[in-house]
Amino acid sequence: MGHNTPRDTSPLVSVLTIDTMNPNVKNVEYAVRGPIVQRAVQIEKELREGMKKPFTEVIKANIGDAHAMGQQPITFFRQVLALCSYPELLKDNMFPEDAKSRARRILQACGGSSLGAYSASQGIDCVRQDVARYIERRDGGVPCDPDNVYLTSGASDGIVTMLKLLVCGEGASKTGVMISIPQYPLYSAALAELGAVQVNYYLNEEKCWSMDLSELERSLAEARKHCNPKVLCIINPGNPTGQVQSRQCIEDVIRFAAKEHLFLMADEVYQDNVYAEGCQFHSFKKVLFELGPQYSNTVELVSFHSTSKCYMGECGFRGGYMEVINMDPEVKAQLIKLVSVRLCPAVPGQALMDMVVNSPQPGEPSYTTFMKERTATLSLLAEKAKLTEEMLNTVPGITCNPVQGAMYSFPNISLPQKAIKEAKALGQAPDMFYCMKMLEETGICLVPGSGFGQKDGTYHFRMTILPPTDKLKLLLAKVKEFHQKFTRQYS
Amino acid sequence: MGHNTPRDTSPLVSVLTIDTMNPNVKNVEYAVRGPIVQRAVQIEKELREGMKKPFTEVIKANIGDAHAMGQQPITFFRQVLALCSYPELLKDNMFPEDAKSRARRILQACGGSSLGAYSASQGIDCVRQDVARYIERRDGGVPCDPDNVYLTSGASDGIVTMLKLLVCGEGASKTGVMISIPQYPLYSAALAELGAVQVNYYLNEEKCWSMDLSELERSLAEARKHCNPKVLCIINPGNPTGQVQSRQCIEDVIRFAAKEHLFLMADEVYQDNVYAEGCQFHSFKKVLFELGPQYSNTVELVSFHSTSKCYMGECGFRGGYMEVINMDPEVKAQLIKLVSVRLCPAVPGQALMDMVVNSPQPGEPSYTTFMKERTATLSLLAEKAKLTEEMLNTVPGITCNPVQGAMYSFPNISLPQKAIKEAKALGQAPDMFYCMKMLEETGICLVPGSGFGQKDGTYHFRMTILPPTDKLKLLLAKVKEFHQKFTRQYS
Ligand SMILES: Cc1ncc(COP(=O)(O)O)c(C=O)c1O
Ligand SMILES: Cc1ncc(COP(=O)(O)O)c(C=O)c1O
Numbered sequence: 018m019g020h021n022t023p024r025d026t027s028p029l030v031s032v033l034t035i036d037t038m039n040p041n042v043k044n045v046e047y048a049v050r051g052p053i054v055q056r057a058v059q060i061e062k063e064l065r066e067g068m069k070k071p072f073t074e075v076i077k078a079n080i081g082d083a084h085a086m087g088q089q090p091i092t093f094f095r096q097v098l099a100l101c102s103y104p105e106l107l108k109d110n111m112f113p114e115d116a117k118s119r120a121r122r123i124l125q126a127c128g129g130s131s132l133g134a135y136s137a138s139q140g141i142d143c144v145r146q147d148v149a150r151y152i153e154r155r156d157g158g159v160p161c162d163p164d165n166v167y168l169t170s171g172a173s174d175g176i177v178t179m180l181k182l183l184v185c186g187e188g189a190s191k192t193g194v195m196i197s198i199p200q201y202p203l204y205s206a207a208l209a210e211l212g213a214v215q216v217n218y219y220l221n222e223e224k225c226w227s228m229d230l231s232e233l234e235r236s237l238a239e240a241r242k243h244c245n246p247k248v249l250c251i252i253n254p255g256n257p258t259g260q261v262q263s264r265q266c267i268e269d270v271i272r273f274a275a276k277e278h279l280f281l282m283a284d285e286v287y288q289d290n291v292y293a294e295g296c297q298f299h300s301f302k303k304v305l306f307e308l309g310p311q312y313s314n315t316v317e318l319v320s321f322h323s324t325s326k327c328y329m330g331e332c333g334f335r336g337g338y339m340e341v342i343n344m345d346p347e348v349k350a351q352l353i354k355l356v357s358v359r360l361c362p363a364v365p366g367q368a369l370m371d372m373v374v375n376s377p378q379p380g381e382p383s384y385t386t387f388m389k390e391r392t393a394t395l396s397l398l399a400e401k402a403k404l405t406e407e408m409l410n411t412v413p414g415i416t417c418n419p420v421q422g423a424m425y426s427f428p429n430i431s432l433p434q435k436a437i438k439e440a441k442a443l444g445q446a447p448d449m450f451y452c453m454k455m456l457e458e459t460g461i462c463l464v465p466g467s468g469f470g471q472k473d474g475t476y477h478f479r480m481t482i483l484p485p486t487d488k489l490k491l492l493l494a495k496v497k498e499f500h501q502k503f504t505r506q507y508s
Numbered sequence: 509m510g511h512n513t514p515r516d517t518s519p520l521v522s523v524l525t526i527d528t529m530n531p532n533v534k535n536v537e538y539a540v541r542g543p544i545v546q547r548a549v550q551i552e553k554e555l556r557e558g559m560k561k562p563f564t565e566v567i568k569a570n571i572g573d574a575h576a577m578g579q580q581p582i583t584f585f586r587q588v589l590a591l592c593s594y595p596e597l598l599k600d601n602m603f604p605e606d607a608k609s610r611a612r613r614i615l616q617a618c619g620g621s622s623l624g625a626y627s628a629s630q631g632i633d634c635v636r637q638d639v640a641r642y643i644e645r646r647d648g649g650v651p652c653d654p655d656n657v658y659l660t661s662g663a664s665d666g667i668v669t670m671l672k673l674l675v676c677g678e679g680a681s682k683t684g685v686m687i688s689i690p691q692y693p694l695y696s697a698a699l700a701e702l703g704a705v706q707v708n709y710y711l712n713e714e715k716c717w718s719m720d721l722s723e724l725e726r727s728l729a730e731a732r733k734h735c736n737p738k739v740l741c742i743i744n745p746g747n748p749t750g751q752v753q754s755r756q757c758i759e760d761v762i763r764f765a766a767k768e769h770l771f772l773m774a775d776e777v778y779q780d781n782v783y784a785e786g787c788q789f790h791s792f793k794k795v796l797f798e799l800g801p802q803y804s805n806t807v808e809l810v811s812f813h814s815t816s817k818c819y820m821g822e823c824g825f826r827g828g829y830m831e832v833i834n835m836d837p838e839v840k841a842q843l844i845k846l847v848s849v850r851l852c853p854a855v856p857g858q859a860l861m862d863m864v865v866n867s868p869q870p871g872e873p874s875y876t877t878f879m880k881e882r883t884a885t886l887s888l889l890a891e892k893a894k895l896t897e898e899m900l901n902t903v904p905g906i907t908c909n910p911v912q913g914a915m916y917s918f919p920n921i922s923l924p925q926k927a928i929k930e931a932k933a934l935g936q937a938p939d940m941f942y943c944m945k946m947l948e949e950t951g952i953c954l955v956p957g958s959g960f961g962q963k964d965g966t967y968h969f970r971m972t973i974l975p976p977t978d979k980l981k982l983l984l985a986k987v988k989e990f991h992q993k994f995t996r997q998y999s
Contacts, residue, residue: 128575358538
């Protein structure tokens with residue numbers, strides 16, 4: 018390089034190879050759609066082609082994708098989306114009036130009254146206003162300024178955007194980002210891509226995956242030896258671990274962030290998914306404001322939400338928002354510039370986010386159906402959470418914390434030494450070896466704990482509670498049978 | 509840093525400030541939604557609040573957003589989207605059969621038959637197959653493998669993803685990316701964010717913004733002195749410059765890339781937007797294959813398309829695809845991993861992309877209306893392209909190349925020395941000063957040439973040809989009047 022040397026006219030080596038590509042991208046790992054899932058897709062194809070297997074279908078419990086597992090969309094949401102997509106339908110009287118008025122309101126806020134116009138990069142004004150009012154209601158009146166709300170392409174987009182703003186430096190001054198282990202692998206992937214330092218803090222499996230202050234302190238002190246930790250990420254309710262944090266715990270975390278000068282990122286996409294008795298969702302924003310002005314005026318916080326989870330499960334629309342608190346105004350201008358480059362989040366997803374935060378109200382024609390659908394979905398999830406925990410705990414060698422919230426259980430599995438050895442000989446993580454074998458023998462697709470991180474020497478898998486009850490029961494029975502067989506085989 | 513020192517409990521300085529944020533993000537510039545547009549939004553608000561101005565409305569010609577300018581969506585596309593959003597409508601007989609069958613086909617390919625399920629990260633299989641068949645038809649039978657097609661969130665997403673894969677290195681081995689000047693500022697923004705070296709090559713304004721081989725050679729030789737140039741980006745038809753490249757030019761560029769070992773990125777989002785007689789769209793893929801196997805088997809190419817432009821103008825749905833040719837299989841695996849992290853592009857946008865590549869066929873009930881709508885939109889754009897060129901060229905001091913394609917004219921404006929001095933005194937680019945003044949005095953919102961890059965000492969503005977004909981005429985008359993007044997004022 019550096020010289021204008023003539024090149025060969027037919028280069029045998031590509032410009033872009035595994036050796037010349039961005040090494041940060043190469044370092045990214047992403048388990049939720051990793052080798053297990055690729056093999057599951059292959060097996061489905063083999064089954065369709067008539068290949069004989071010890072099972073007739075693949076049951077996917079690897080990803081929090083509710084509709085793919087048969088959950089039905091909320092009628093009202095889809096009516097409004099159809100009306101917005103094809104406004105001719107507004108003339109019809111097959112749609113309820115409240116669906117029509119929501120659609121008209123959204124269309125009026127769109128350029129040329131069309132979902133097909135780019136919106137403001139921060140998101141449609143009236144949607145951001147509705148989000149702000151939703152947050153205020155949710156948080157018992159704590160004020161929310163729509164200027165602090167940014168619509169995003171799913172929560173993923175918001176998380177990556179915020180990390181992109183925050184990460185800088187080299188060597189010992191490189192930004193460190195504290196994430197829980199186990200974690201949702203978007204975080205580790207984004208950090209690898211940005212070249213940031215991933216700083217692990219471990220959730221306490223013995224105490225139902227709660228956050229320990231002492232562990233946060235340990236992790237931070239360690240990290241300060243080699244990088245500049247300035248961000249603390251929390252997922253509540255938790256993925257993959259299904260815990261719901263107590264109010265006390267959230268207070269502790271906020272005080273810790275204030276004391277240690279950390280920027281808080283609260284991933285609250287499962288805010289409606291709380292099932293266990295005695296558990297309740299507390300937003301970081303609300304707790305922050307209840308701690309009083311010395312916290313609420315200083316601690317920097319961003320919170321993420323999404324249309325993908327809760328009772329909606331509308332993953333494909335890529336709707337989401339983030340709210341930033343106490344963000345420096347100059348940085349805000351930079352954030353607006355940054356999101357402008359990609360033009361805007363998908364407008365149908367913005368419309369859907371609007372319906373989530375501005376759902377049918379008592380007295381409106383769609384209210385009863387909406388509430389019925391919402392409640393049915395959430396109750397069914399609560400049942401399946403209980404069922405999963407109970408069934409898994411009947412298996413010797415599997416220990417499962419209560420699924421207090423979110424959509425996952427993350428049981429601890431004991432693996433025989435012989436299996437661990439065999440896996441290591443194959444260069445595989447032992448729980449990957451286990452999950453891959455389960456897939457081949459039973460058609461059940463889970464994600465190994467190693468894809469999320471876990472304490473050394475412990476093994477887990479993550480399974481969603483989303484399959485329909487019948488299938489979930491079948492799945493749990495098969496897991497039990499497989500685990501027992503596996504244990505016998507390797508003992 | 510590097511030590512576990514106690515922090516102040518109420519830090520006066522934020523964690524994230526303009527000084528501690530990611531400096532690459534700080535370096536990003538983005539003119540299309542920059543200060544002019546922000547001021548335009550403000551002025552609109554002032555007008556609504558009754559403030560007196562020398563005009564009654566803001567006319568936006570700053571962004572290629574067809575629906576926002578009143579272009580109507582294609583009926584068939586929106587019918588299918590409504591059906592997919594709310595499949596109850598499939599039972600109705602108000603929709604044509606071909607719309608219903610398209611909707612059924614898309615829904616069958618979605619998890620749980622719902623737009624609300626995550627799709628495969630690379631995009632829905634059947635949509636990628638339809639894209640491949642479209643490309644084959646477009647390119648006169650040159651084969652296209654659906655495995656090489658990736659659906660994206662608008663073309664923006666694809667462009668940024670590819671650059672992310674390609675960029676690496678530090679100092680003199682840092683990746684250089686050649687982009688045309690003037691350019692679409694997504695490119696410079698993405699390069700700044702990734703910390704890559706932007707390598708400028710200038711389009712030839714005298715020859716209707718064509719690409720000169722000698723200029724490519726000059727630019728590359730320069731760049732090789734200080735970085736590792738390995739990518740060449742082309743926009744055809746051009747934004748902001750509106751040119752359509754000749755077949756000869758494309759051949760030359762491909763031979764150049766082969767000889768110089770450059771990865772080609774062809775931004776072909778305006779592939780249907782060709783208006784000038786004698787001009788025709790030639791895809792880089794087709795020309796590459798026509799050059800024979802020593803090129804088609806070796807030159808690495810990625811081409812981008814989008815639902816945002818052409819006759820559709822469906823920007824808000826964020827649909828798009830990219831096709832990669834001759835990509836190293838190991839890198840392909842890395843690309844699939846990378847796109848997995850963000851889960852998937854918005855599914856309604858994927859559905860829309862499918863309709864674009866699989867539009868109504870002769871004999872189907874929607875064919876006639878579809879063709880009428882498509883042709884009307886493209887003819888109107890052709891008329892407005894002509895009108896814009898002609899009107900602008902009547903203004904002394906404004907010189908405008910023919911708008912051969914895309915949606916923009918990028919006229920050269922002569923600015924009096926006094927104006928240039930005054931602008932510089934204010935720390936503004938002279939054409940920013942000019943455009944800002946035009947906005948304040950006439951309500952017309954254009955983007956200064958400096959936002960796209962231009963030869964030193966030349967000044968331009970970019971205006972879209974999208975406003976409705978009446979408004980476009982009014983706009984052009986006002987531009988003329990303003991330019992004359994401005995010239996008098998500063999002479
Ligand atoms: C904790 C958590 N955060 C963020 C996301 C991203 O979701 P989306 O981008 O679909 O909103 C997920 C998805 O599973 C998640 O579990
Ligand atoms: C040349 C060019 N490429 C890419 C884009 C991005 O468009 P989108 O992301 O909406 O597909 C645009 C938008 O104006 C463009 O002009």
